[in-house]
Amino acid sequence: MIKLGNEAEIVIAHKLMKEAFEEYRYLEVPSSAINEPLDTLRDSFRNGLEKFIVCYIDGNPLGFLRFNTKGETLYFSRVSVPPYARGRGIAKSMLSWLEDYAKKEGIYKLQCKVRSSLIHNLSLYKSIGYTVTKEEMVTNSNNLSVNIVVMEKLLKP
Template structure:
């Protein structure tokens, strides 16, 4: 079951993100998700700037992602599936749910940013119809430069 998260579930989404991004702790530039406090999610949820979804299987939360609307684009981030839950299609299921949600909201473009060096993530998005539209160098919240690609998917109207 995939559903919009509520305020009581913020700690669950944060825990899933921490577990999923732990493997990026020892990259040359570690993921800023590792140091992101739960209050960051709570504040963006409370002020309405960001929503999140959770994927439950047999009552267990095994995936989450965050999203927000920017004009006519739905931007998502922090797609989180911990290592022990991978290989079940959870990320693809969440992204499919997000596409349906996006269409219902009258939005027809999804976008995310992916580290260029994480080719398996880039390939995952490409396998479900996303294309690289830009390459850029950004400064992450921990003030480190990171090479990323912007990926987009246009939905049929």
């Protein structure tokens, strides 16, 4: 079951993100998700800046992602499936759910940013119809520079 997250699930979502991004702690530029405080997610949710979804399988939370809409684009980030839950199609299921949600909201473009060096993640998005639309260097919340690509998928009404 995939559903919009509520305030009571923020702690669960944050835990899933930490577990999923832990493997990026030892990259040359570690992921800022590792040190992202719970309050950042909570404040963003409470202020209406972001929503999130949680995927449950057999009652266990195994996936999370957050998103917001800006104009005609739904931007998502922090797609999180901990290592022990991978290989079950959870990320693809959450992204499919997000596409359905976007269409219901009248939004037909989804967008995310992915580190250029994370080939597995790039392949996942490409396999479900995302294309690279831009390459850039960004400064993450740890104040470190990272090469990323912007990926987009256009949906049919």
